[in-house]
Amino acid sequence: MRNVLKAETLEQKFPLLCVEKGCIVSKDADLTVAFEAELPELYTVTSAEYEAIHSSWIKAIKVLPNYSVVCKQDWFTKENYCPDLKTDEQSFLSKSYERHFNERPYLNHKCYLYLTKTTKERSRRKSDFNTLCRGFLLPKEISDKDTAAKFLEAVEQFERIVNDSGYVKLRRLGTDEITGTKDRPGLVEKYFSLSQEETAAVLEDICLEPGVMRIGDKRLCLHTLSDAEDLPGKVNTDMRYERMSTDRSDCRLSFAAPVGLLLSCNHIYSQYIFIDDAQEILQHMEKTSRNMLSLSKYSRSNAINQEWAEMYLDEAHTKGVLPVRCHCNVMAWAEDEEEFRRVKNDTGSQLAMMECTPRHNTIDTPVLYWAGIPGNAGDFPAEESFYTFLEQAVCLFTAETNYRSSPSPFGIRMADRQSGIPIHLDISDLPMKRGIITNRNKFILGPSGSGKSFFTNHLVRQYYEQGAHVLLVDTGNSYQGLCRMIHDRSNGEDGIYITYEEDDPIAFNPFYTDSGQFDVEKRESIKTLILTLWKREDESPKRSEEVALSGAVNAYLRKITEDKGLAPDFNGFYEFVRDDYRRMMEEKKVREKDFDIDGFLNVLEPFYRGGDYDFLLNSDKELDLTNKRFIVFELDNISGNKVLLPVVTLIIMETFISKMRKLKGIRKMILIEECWKALMSANMSEYIKYLFKTVRKYFGEAVVVTQEVDDIISSPVVKEAIINNSDCKILLDQRKYMNKFEHIQKLLGLTEKEKGQILSINQANHSGRFYREVWIGLGGTHSAVYATEVSEEEYLVFTTEESEKLEVRKLAEELDGNLELAIRRLAEKKREEQNQTSTPE
Structure with a gap:
């Protein structure tokens, strides 16, 4: 059989002419300005905030001139986490934490926005006049010199309106980011290789066979929303996400979230809005309505279509909404046949979650792929779009992204709630600089078994390794393992554990x-x-x-x-x-x-x-604790002693205040666990009040951990000092307090948004991973839920289970007191056991 298909070079068919002054110029003289968009983080946006984002998009799009195209392109690519292993600087536990997440798959998200100025003739072209189907390209000139200037002025207004919303941030892309350099691929190069990697991309053959499109080994499948009949009867800015909602709270996602981060495969979700002449559209609709009316006696369907056209016209004239054309498509890809079948089915099912009719389009894949080239939206086939209003079209925009790491050099490592990869989180310094909080103090609330000790161990370990002085007051031996680990690694110079025992009393x-x-x-x-x-x-x-x-x-x-x-x-x-x-x-x-x-x-x-x-x-012992960086006071054995407890707690406070005043420019933290009997005395209450109000002036932070809010409010002085002077509030699983959470909400001054986030904790945890979720709120304005997931080594150091602690201690004794070696061996043993249970026979 003779091959009738012709092979063409990409250079011959390439639709772009050049990039000048940051603008992409096509060979048909279309102008495009490209942006990278930064969206709000997943699971942190309320219904009212989604409506505000929706409103800002509408205001911005309305400033664009006629025959403009808004193309929002969301890239979701599967990647594996690459750990940061600095051999010299990182501790044993830090390395084990990074190795724990090695090669963990996740979905990376990048959002691009292209604003294109085309012409009336180009906006009406169909797929049979696409640049792919033409034998030659004749660049044309723009007759009106002011067209480009007016468009660029409108683009600047667009950018300002969106950025002023406070929810979405647009950053204009420069020439090198679009075209690429010798060392790094640009936006166009990434699109043709379907890759977001920053290393040099390898351009592969593009196969445009009917029904099958391939880029190298990647086979593409395309689902389109190109007809109003494929959409549900009603669209909204957001929807309720049932998996993380309860009877008393809502978790909200954008309407298009099912084809965003919730679709776990390589895909690009493209959203197009075409701004034509509104008067021409309405005149066309009037003409269509009259034609349908005249033909209504021949067919019932004509009468129904005439009625729909009239409703569209009534809506446009009475409410003054802007008629536009719209199109959305999900382009997913896979390399092997089995995965391709799964990807195709998953995409269809996610569209069905939006109550849309999944339309697997095999014929138009090459044309729609070609129109998706950055700057080539003018090549979009007009027959693939449908008429709607701007408000409804913007509802099809995705409005959230992955959790972002903080740019601050200081912080803690938490896990992303969606994909479980580590993110860097600063809950102390950067929020202070930005004015989100006025102090670094923290209040931690969580019932027994919610993972409090794991989170606090994880927190203080990272603070200590970043140079902070940490003083802990505990009543349950929660930090014994970590303290001994630090003591051994510092050769006894640090990691001071002070407790009361009959044969070795506290002194x-x-x-x-x-x-x-x-x-x-x-x-x-x-x-x-x-x-x-x-x-x-x-x-x-x-x-x-x-x-x-x-x-x-x-x-x-x-x-x-x-x-x-x-x-x-x-x-x-x-x-x-x-x-x-x-x-x-x-x-x-x-x-x-x-x-x-x-x-x-x-x-x-x-x-x-x-x-x-x-x-x-x-x-x-001649021990001065001022220069010791990690100190634990264990008060469990003297918590009921009316003589010892006040004296010991007074010495503790004196120790920390001495650190506070003497250690200039060094971060200091005091963490007080469940020791409320010590805080109820008048002297200690005054100390706590003084501490929480002044510690910020000495580059310090005070942290209180409790199971019950009532423990704190039983002392008015402590309540005023702790809750009112802790701008960072951290809550763990509150399902035990579901029926009385309104009481907690009122005491802590939580908003409805924060309440919804807190009650979603641990509602939809990944079955293949062991972790506990934790809510962190900063200043009443910034909040999110994160995961506390640790390595096997960290688990064995942090655990409060008596049997596990005894197992570690026994093995360490057999190894001449080498705790680190004992933990390494036990962790390896546990990993082997998990691999055996997870591997099918």
């Missing part, structure tokens, strides 16, 4: 400093500590007692500063007051009613040598 020395110097802050903290030991919460000291205590502390500090051989501790202070300071008081003739020194010593005796708590303030 401090408030009188010890590395420098031997005592500044005002240190003196005041020692006075506050002794005052707490001396007086009950409901007992206020007299002025004379405060003066006497201040004199005793200052005199003792002078003595130990002058006598370098004297080891400072609480025992020494007690003996100094008992002997030296007593003589000083007698010399000054201080009356007993002004300062009862015997009563003072009697109250402090339990903390002196031989007393019940003589271990507490007489540590001989």
Whole structure:
């Protein structure tokens, strides 16, 4: 059989002439300006915001002149995540985190917008006059010199209107981005290779056989929306996404989202709007209506069509809406036959989700592909479009994209909710610079089992590795594994774990400093500590007692500063007051009613040598915590002790405040877990209030973690300090509190949008991955749900399950205390077990 098809070169049929001053000029003198569009993130847009986006598109399109074409082209290409493994800088856990996501597939999204100025004759051309079907191309000249200038002026107005909406950002593409350079492919080159890779694209043969179109090994299938009959009876700006909605909340997506990120295959979704002369369209409709009326007695269908035409005209005249032509198509591709069949079926089913009639178009694929070339919208065949109004046409635009990484150098790694790949998220510095938040404080709320400890471990680990000083107050051994890992890797210099045990009780020395110097802050903290030991919460000291205590502390500090051989501790202070300071008081003739020194010593005796708590303030370890970067205070064993708990919490606060004031330009974080008994005292409440209000001035942040909001509001001072001074709120799965979430919403001041996002947490988790979702809200204006997914190694370090912790500890003991090696082996063992269970026999 003889091959009757002719092979042509791309150069002969190429429809573009040049790119000048950032404008694409076709060989028919059509002008096109190309933009890259940045859309809002998926699952973060409400119904009202979708309507605002829709309104901004309409306002912008209306400024374009007649015979303009708006082509919005959304690229969705399958890619694999490439981990960032910096061998020298990254820690063991950071590397394991990156390797965990290695080669994970995801759908990359790029959105381009082409605004084309064509002519009346070109806009009416059909597919039989396409540049593919013509033997020669004759460039024509633009007769009116002002045409280009007016069009470019309208384009600038278009860009300004869209960018001012605050939801969509347009960035005009330059010449190099359109044509490409020697090192990087341009937009046109990427289109002809159907690839978004930044490496040099290889142009392959294009096969335009009837019913089959191929670009290299990629076989294309095309589904079109080119007839009003294929559309549902009603279109909207957005729709309810049932998988992430509940009876009490809505998750909204754009009307065209099913053929956007929800269609998990390589595809391009193209949306065209053709702006013709509105008066001509209406006149044409009037003529059609009269013809149908005259023929209505011969056919019932003519009468129905006449009625539809009249309704269209009535709508146009009464509401003043703009009549336009519209077309949408989904061009998907695959390489092997089995995948191609699946892609074709998936595309059809996603169109059916939009209540559209899936129309698999095999004949017009080459022509529509050719019209999709950037700058070649003037070649679009007119018969593939249908008449509608601008409002309805814009409803077919996709309006969301993937989660974006923050440009900030500092941040944490969370996983994308849709595809599960890591994204870089700054919830501290960049929001402060942009004025979204006024402080870095965080409030974390999540019931038991919601993944709180995993998220907080993940958070503080990354803060520590980026140079922050982290101080943790815990009551459940949640950070024991991470602290020991840091302790081992720093050879004992960091990762300080302080807890109370019978054979190794918690011990401090408030009188010890590395420098031997005592500044005002240190003196005041020692006075506050002794005052707490001396007086009950409901007992206020007299002025004379405060003066006497201040004199005793200052005199003792002078003595130990002058006598370098004297080891400072609480025992020494007690003996100094008992002997030296007593003589000083007698010399000054201080009356007993002004300062009862015997009563003072009697109250402090339990903390002196031989007393019940003589271990507490007489540590001989000479440990100054100011320069230790990772410290955990575990208070579980003393949470019910009315004597130890207030003292220990006071020392904790003094430690952090010392860091706050002394460490200039260094990030500091204090994270307080479920230790509300310690926060209920008057002294601690005042400390917390002071801390949350002033920590931002010292490049610090305070974080509180709790299971119940009621724990916080039971103390009015703490409620005011924590909730009102935490601009970053983090909530985990709240399904346990579904029936009383309105109470939580009111307490935290959450909007309806934020409520909908929070109640969608863990509603549609991927069955093949283990993770927990978390909602992060910043300043009441920016919020989204992210996934906390960690590697097997991180899981074993962060886990709070007793059996798993014992397994890690036992193996580490067998390996001479090498915790990291034990975790590596257990993680590898778990991965092998998972592979065996997932591999079919």
